[in-house]
Amino acid sequence: MTAERIDGKAFAAGLRARVAEQVAAFTAAAGRKPALAVVLVGEDPASQVYVRNKHRAAEEAGFESIEIRLPADTGQADLLAEVARLNADPGVDGILVQLPLPEQIASQAVILAIDPDKDVDGFHPVNVGRLGLGTPGFVPCTPRGCMMLLRDRLGDLSGLHAVVVGRSNIVGKPMAQLLLAANATVTIAHSRTRSLPVLCRTADILVAAVGRPEMIQGDWIKPGATVIDVGVNRVPNPDDPQKTRLVGDVHYDSAVQRAGAITPVPGGVGPMTIAVLLANTLDAACRRAGLQVPDAA
Numbered sequence: 001m002t003a004e005r006i007d008g009k010a011f012a013a014g015l016r017a018r019v020a021e022q023v024a025a026f027t028a029a030a031g032r033k034p035a036l037a038v039v040l041v042g043e044d045p046a047s048q049v050y051v052r053n054k055h056r057a058a059e060e061a062g063f064e065s066i067e068i069r070l071p072a073d074t075g076q077a078d079l080l081a082e083v084a085r086l087n088a089d090p091g092v093d094g095i096l097v098q099l100p101l102p103e104q105i106a107s108q109a110v111i112l113a114i115d116p117d118k119d120v121d122g123f124h125p126v127n128v129g130r131l132g133l134g135t136p137g138f139v140p141c142t143p144r145g146c147m148m149l150l151r152d153r154l155g156d157l158s159g160l161h162a163v164v165v166g167r168s169n170i171v172g173k174p175m176a177q178l179l180l181a182a183n184a185t186v187t188i189a190h191s192r193t194r195s196l197p198v199l200c201r202t203a204d205i206l207v208a209a210v211g212r213p214e215m216i217q218g219d220w221i222k223p224g225a226t227v228i229d230v231g232v233n234r235v236p237n238p239d240d241p242q243k244t245r246l247v248g249d250v251h252y253d254s255a256v257q258r259a260g261a262i263t264p265v266p267g268g269v270g271p272m273t274i275a276v277l278l279a280n281t282l283d284a285a286c287r288r289a290g291l292q293v294p295d296a297a
C-alpha cells in the first residue's frame, strides 16, 4: 500500500481564498478591514520567517496587518504594556504573540494578559476552558487545521480510535479535545508511554506531535490509518552536512508504505497554521462587530 498524500499546502491555499472572500464581505459590512496584530520579541530565525509569512498572508487576504517587533532584551513588563495597549485598541481584532519568547519573559503571564476575545491563538485559559466545555471560543490554529484535514479526508470521525502522541498545550491537548468533540475515541500518549508502538498500531487516526524527529516508524502504523504529522524538526542533511533538512515526527518513507493517508513535512500541517490564523482573526472581527461568524471549513 502507498498512502495518499494529504496536501495541506493546497488545502490551506483554498482556505485562504475563502477567508479572503469573507474578509471582503466583512469590510463592506463593517466599513473597516479586520485587523491582526502580531508581536515578535527577539530575532529567532524561524519565528522571523513565521511572522513575515503571517504578515504577508494577512495582507494578501485583505486584513490590516500590524507587525510589532521588540528587541530580544525586552522585559516582561514592557511586553505586558504592549499587550494592554493592543487590548484597548478598538481597531485591533486579533492579537498573537509569537512563541517561543526569550527566557526572561514568562509565556503564561503574557498569554493570560491577552483579551480572550482577541486571543486568535486560542491559548488563553478562558479559551482553553471554552474548548473543554464545547462553548464558542478560539481554537489553537494547528489543531484546528489538523481537524479540517481529517474531516476532509474521513468525513465523520465517530467511533474511530485516535491516538495523539504529544501532550503540549499548543497541539496535543487541544487536538485530543477536538477529536473527542468529534466523537472519536481518544488516547493521549507521549514520550514516556509504555509499549508506544503497540498502542500506535491500534490507531485509525495517528497524530504525531511529540517533537522528536522521525520517531514514529512505519511498522507502528495500522495498515490504512490516517497519519497527521505535526512535527517540524530541522536535522542535518546527510547529503550536505552544511545544510539542514526538515523532517516530521513520523519516518515518512516507511510510514507511506503502511498508512492510508499521510501529511508530508513540509507541505502538510504547517501551512494550515497560518491559514487558520486568518480564519480565527476573521471570526474575532465578526464577533466584535456583531456580525455572523462565517463557516471557515
Ligand SMILES: Nc1nc2c(c(=O)[nH]1)N[C@@H](CN(C=O)c1ccc(C(=O)N[C@@H](CCC(=O)O)C(=O)O)cc1)CN2
Pocket: 050, 096, 097, 098, 099, 100, 121, 141, 142, 232, 246, 265, 266, 267, 268, 269, 270, 271, 272, 273, 274
Ligand atoms: N503564537 C504562536 N507561536 C507559535 C505557533 C502558533 O501557532 N502561535 N506555532 C509555531 C510556529 N508556527 C506559527 O507560528 C508555524 C510553524 C510552521 C509553519 C509552516 O508552514 N511550516 C512549513 C515549513 C516551514 C519551514 O520551511 O520552516 C511546513 O510544515 O510545511 C507555519 C507556522 C510555534 N510558535
